[in-house]
Amino acid sequence: MKLSSKHLLGLYKMPAxxxxxxxETATSFKEILNRPIKKVxxxxxKTIANLFFENSTRTRISFELAERRLSAxxxxxxxxxxxxxxxxxxxxxxxxxxxxxxxMVVIRHNIAGTPHFLTQVVKSNVINAGDGLHEHPTxxxxxxxxxxxxxxxxxxxxVCIVGDIAHSRVALSNIYGLTTMGAQVSVCGPATLIPxxxxxLGVKVFHHIDDILPKVDALNVLRIQLERQAGGMFPTLRExxxxxxxxxxxxxxxxxxxxxxxxxxxxxxxELSADVADGPHSVILEQVLNGVAVRMAVxxxxxxxx
Amino acid sequence: xxxxxxxxxxxxxxxxxxxxxxxxxxxxxxxxxxIKSSIELKKEYRIVxxxxxxxxxxxIDMHVHLREPGFEHKxxxxxxxxxxxxxxxxxxxxxxxxxxxxxxxxxxxxxxxQGKRANGGIVDVYxxxxxxxxxxxxxxxxxxxxxxxxxxxxxxxxAPVSDAEMMRRAFEYAGMFDVxxxxxCEEPTLAKHGVVNEGFVSTSLGLPGIPSVAEEVMIxxxxxxxxxxxxxxHIAHVSTAGSVELIRRAKxxxxxVTCEVTPHHFTLTDELVxxxxxxxxxxxxxxxxxxxxxxxxxxxxxTIDVIATDHAPHSLDEKEVDFLQAPFGIVGLETAIGLAxxxxxxxxxxxxNQLVEKFSVNPRRIVGKxxxxxxxxxxxxxxxxxxxxxxxxxxxxxxxxKNTPFGDRVLKGRAVGIMNxxxxxxx
Ligand SMILES: [Zn+2]
Numbered sequence: 138m139k140l141s142s143k144h145l146l147g148l149y150k151m152p153a154x155x156x157x158x159x160x161e162t163a164t165s166f167k168e169i170l171n172r173p174i175k176k177v178x179x180x181x182x183k184t185i186a187n188l189f190f191e192n193s194t195r196t197r198i199s200f201e202l203a204e205r206r207l208s209a210x211x212x213x214x215x216x217x218x219x220x221x222x223x224x225x226x227x228x229x230x231x232x233x234x235x236x237x238x239x240x241m242v243v244i245r246h247n248i249a250g251t252p253h254f255l256t257q258v259v260k261s262n263v264i265n266a267g268d269g270l271h272e273h274p275t276x277x278x279x280x281x282x283x284x285x286x287x288x289x290x291x292x293x294x295x296v297c298i299v300g301d302i303a304h305s306r307v308a309l310s311n312i313y314g315l316t317t318m319g320a321q322v323s324v325c326g327p328a329t330l331i332p333x334x335x336x337x338l339g340v341k342v343f344h345h346i347d348d349i350l351p352k353v354d355a356l357n358v359l360r361i362q363l364e365r366q367a368g369g370m371f372p373t374l375r376e377x378x379x380x381x382x383x384x385x386x387x388x389x390x391x392x393x394x395x396x397x398x399x400x401x402x403x404x405x406x407x408e409l410s411a412d413v414a415d416g417p418h419s420v421i422l423e424q425v426l427n428g429v430a431v432r433m434a435v436x437x438x439x440x441x442x443x
Numbered sequence: 444x445x446x447x448x449x450x451x452x453x454x455x456x457x458x459x460x461x462x463x464x465x466x467x468x469x470x471x472x473x474x475x476x477x478i479k480s481s482i483e484l485k486k487e488y489r490i491v492x493x494x495x496x497x498x499x500x501x502x503i504d505m506h507v508h509l510r511e512p513g514f515e516h517k518x519x520x521x522x523x524x525x526x527x528x529x530x531x532x533x534x535x536x537x538x539x540x541x542x543x544x545x546x547x548x549x550x551x552x553x554x555x556x557q558g559k560r561a562n563g564g565i566v567d568v569y570x571x572x573x574x575x576x577x578x579x580x581x582x583x584x585x586x587x588x589x590x591x592x593x594x595x596x597x598x599x600x601x602a603p604v605s606d607a608e609m610m611r612r613a614f615e616y617a618g619m620f621d622v623x624x625x626x627x628c629e630e631p632t633l634a635k636h637g638v639v640n641e642g643f644v645s646t647s648l649g650l651p652g653i654p655s656v657a658e659e660v661m662i663x664x665x666x667x668x669x670x671x672x673x674x675x676x677h678i679a680h681v682s683t684a685g686s687v688e689l690i691r692r693a694k695x696x697x698x699x700v701t702c703e704v705t706p707h708h709f710t711l712t713d714e715l716v717x718x719x720x721x722x723x724x725x726x727x728x729x730x731x732x733x734x735x736x737x738x739x740x741x742x743x744x745x746t747i748d749v750i751a752t753d754h755a756p757h758s759l760d761e762k763e764v765d766f767l768q769a770p771f772g773i774v775g776l777e778t779a780i781g782l783a784x785x786x787x788x789x790x791x792x793x794x795x796n797q798l799v800e801k802f803s804v805n806p807r808r809i810v811g812k813x814x815x816x817x818x819x820x821x822x823x824x825x826x827x828x829x830x831x832x833x834x835x836x837x838x839x840x841x842x843x844x845k846n847t848p849f850g851d852r853v854l855k856g857r858a859v860g861i862m863n864x865x866x867x868x869x870x
Contacts, residue, residue: 328615329583344619369612372576372585380587 143442144263145435146252147272148314156314160282162434163427170206170430179437180209183240188230189215189266191247195401196266196276199425200243203432212239227251231258241436244268262439270306276400277310279431281318283424284355287396292319297349299325299381300359300408301370303332307400311357312338325349326381329370346381350388355396358383361408374407384410394418401425445472446489448867449482453493453826456799457500457816463796468498470822473865477818491869493826497795500814501533501823501863502802504776506600506625506679506703506751509535509568511557512550513542518756518843520557523776524566526754526842528868530776531825531858534567535754536810539578540601546573546584548592555593565866569595569810574604574613574624581609583616590620595810598625600679603661605631610665614674623675623701623809626665628686629727633657638767640728644713650766653728655683662686666693669700677809678702680753682727684737691746701809703749706775706782707848709738715848721762721769722848725755739792748805752779756844774842778835778849780827784856788829795829826860826869833857 140155148156169177185204189197197213204211214230227246234242241262244252249269256263267273281291288294296315302308302324315322316339324331325343336342343349361377371377378384388395397409397419405411414421448470455466455478467482468475484490504527510518518526520537527535537554539545545554551570558568572594573584578601586597597617603626604610610624617624634657639645641652662678666689669676681687681702693700713729723729741747755772762769783802787793793801803825807813814823837850860869 328619329612366582369582369609371616372583372587376585376587 140438140442143439144252144256145274145439146256146263146265148274148277148310148317149272151314151317153317156278156281156318159278159431159434159438160285162438163282163430166433166437167427167430170426176206176208178208180204180207180440183440184210184212184238185241185243185436186234186239187211187213188242188244189213190251191245191267193245193267196245199428200266200432203429203436206429207433207436209436227254228258231255234259234261241439262442264435264439267306270304272310272313273306274310275428275432275435276307277314278435279424279428280311280357280398280400281314282427282431283398283420284320284396286423286427287420288354291315293321294355295321295323295353296355296357297323297325297343297353298357298359299346299383300361301330301365302326302335302359303330304362304365305359307359312340316340323349323353327371327377330365346383347387347390350391350395353395355398356383357398357400358409359400360402360404378407382406382408382410383413385412385416388413396420398424447471447476447485447487449484449488449490450498451490451492454497455499455816456497456795458796458800458804459500459813460816462816473822475816475818475820475822478816491867495830496826496828496859498824498826499799500803500807500816500825501861502531502780502825503534503536503806503810503812504530504532504752504754504779505536505749505806505810507535507537507754507776508540508756508772509537509554510756511541512553516758517761520554520568521561522841522843523754523756524558524561524568526774526776526840527566528562528861529841529858529870530778531780531827531861532566532776533823533825533861533863534569534812536569536571536595538571538598538600539573544573544578545570545589545594546576546578548585548588551589551592551594563866565861565863565868567812567863569593569812571596571598571600571625573597574599575609578602580604580606583612586616587620590622594622595812596623596625596677598627598679600625600627603627603629603631607664607668611668611672614668614672614676618672618674621675623677625677625679626661627679628658628661628665629653630657630660633660638724638728639716640713640730642713642731644716648716648719650716653726655685655730655734658683658727659685659689662689666698666700669698670696674699676700680705680708680727680751681738681741681747682708682730682734684734687737687741687746691741694746701748701805703751703806704738704742704747705751705753706779706786707773709735709742710782710786711848719766720848721764721766722773722846724766724769724771725753725773726771739787742787742801743792748801749809750779750783750801751806752776754842756842757846758844762846773847774840774844776842777840778847778854780858781833781835781854781856782849784827784829785854789855821864822862824862825858827856828859829856831855831857831859
């Protein structure tokens with residue numbers, strides 16, 4: 138079984154069978170991660186470059202761990218906050234990669250579309266580790282893997298993504314992936330933070346969290362960023378917490394358990410109350426472990442493509 | 444012991460229940476017991492003879508400045524609601540340009556609790572929350588908390604929300620709670636430091652003008668934003684012919700827009716400013732006869748939904764300065780019904796039924812405080828003597844401030860009482 142593309146740029150239009158293959162493969166890699174010796178020789182002799190043009194400790198560590206567990210050689214390049222013209226830098230960097238015979242490139246960039254640009258200038262496999270407000274496919278894949286583990290399926294699982302949908306690549310990738318897999322996806326957040334026409338992606342839109350809670354199996358709670366307040370998108374963190382915060386009290390009013398996911402890092406007691414984040418239905422730490430397994434699966438499967 | 448009041452022989456006008464004729468109404472402990480063409484007398488009834496009077500669902504003035512907290516030397520909630528009661532209003536919506544502004548739930552709750560305490564709570568005080576923090580137009584106020592705390596609408600009145608993106612976000616955010624945004628329409632880059640209508644009068648008086656387009660440009664912009672966001676938009680104190688036409692067209696396109704006009708804007712023109720009397724200085728300024736004619740037509744054909752006073756009290760000292768320095772605004776609660784009766788009803792522009800729509804049905808629908816005149820409902824009435832001729836006596840004003848250009852004006856028709864929350868107040 139092979140993936141239908143040699144790059145992982147996003148989940149937009151990714152075939153269901155590719156998503157299934159990644160999730161299945163991640164399951165067997167997770168088994169390895171639970172062994173006393175967690176390393177396999179699968180990618181021995183391959184070189185992977187992690188290009189991080191934007192800070193992200195969590196994602197970078199997760200990728201690096203996945204690469205090392207597969208015995209790949211790893212080089213890291215980060216230039217967050219660099220003021221040089223991004224297009225030029227990226228092309229230069231890409232040329233260097235070609236010269237150094239690097240097999241796979243993991244790229245994180247603050248501008249949407251940069252991984253796509255990279256595929257036009259290098260022959261290596263390209264993996265999008267988050268591009269601007271566009272996609273974050275490995276995050277969505279690990280979210281879907283976590284849901285698959287929890288519910289045994291994705292079809293008809295009712296998932297609501299809560300928070301700043303307008304500025305979230307995690308939301309977009311999740312919507313693309315989950316709708317492909319037949320899940321019932323909704324989004325909930327202040328009207329100012331829901332992008333226009335999002336319904337056209339097949340999701341329902343809610344502005345009152347208490348309306349959606351009785352109708353979902355899982356919540357994917359996004360981090361709310363304070364700078365959106367200064368941008369006039371919402372009034373205060375207190376009001377956000379009161380009207381959109383996922384709290385024990387709110388969840389207690391619903392008569393079925395709701396699985397809680399969060400891509401991290403959490404603003405405790407803003408989008409998610411601490412007792413829910415640490416509560417019995419939270420799978421947030423499971424997501425972290427699954428993230429490594431999913432990234433191992435992606436690296437392994439892409440290395441087998443032409 | 445239950446208290447029974449019988450309103451006898453009056454003309455009940457309630458557009459919602461389509462009543463417009465003689466009815467007797469019996470009230471038990473503040474609740475409507477029965478409405479009939481004739482109710483048999485019993486000796487325990489307190490009888491209120493309403494011969495030659497009309498009574499209708501309680502009027503609301505959806506645009507007043509009660510000045511508390513912060514400017515209690517101009518008005519307090521106590522004096523402002525007394526002024527409202529004498530003017531024939533059972534409810535007012537108070538604007539948030541207080542100090543501190545009503546941009547926080549604690550202030551919204553304070554204003555309501557003061558309202559309940561004032562004059563036995565006979566006049567309902569509904570706060571209008573600020574759109575932006577401190578009404579500075581930069582960050583959204585906690586709109587959800589304000590609405591939860593009782594705000595019936597949102598406005599930065601006194602000033603517009605002039606930043607287009609902020610207005611867009613406000614429409615989107617307020618839309619979640621289905622409350623209207625009330626805009627004081629005045630494009631600041633056009634209005635500059637104007638003090639009167641820009642035109643022949645401003646030119647001949649040498650006073651800086653506020654052009655009509657300052658209002659119209661902002662209305663046009665906001666109407667486009669309303670359509671884009673599906674926002675609920677209420678335009679405060681419409682003053683120009685161009686504005687009326689913009690709103691008329693927007694309503695044809697099913698835009699979610701409503702608007703109000705003040706009594707002074709359908710009564711007075713900028714010619715009055717020639718006196719340099721600072722009680723002719725208000726914002727928007729008095730316009731021209733053409734504008735008045737358009738406003739009257741807008742009232743008649745339903746383009747203008749509401750009559751609201753923009754009651755803006757200022758102390759004598761504040762107004763007794765030169766024209767440039769004087770603050771904008773006049774008091775309006777105690778002359779509103781008289782002016783509307785005189786200028787609109789007795790001139791045949793509006794029927795009494797339409798008058799009740801503009802003072803009660805429409806504004807109450809806009810702020811979500813409708814009144815149902817039916818058996819079992821709380822009695823909430825305004826009583827009017829439609830033919831009483833009277834002279835405006837500023838000395839009799841219950842408002843703390845007396846800043847009005849209508850002193851000694853003879854009017855025909857006035858409020859003679861209100862009933863709300865079980866209290867009957869006749870004067
Ligand atoms: Zn105003």
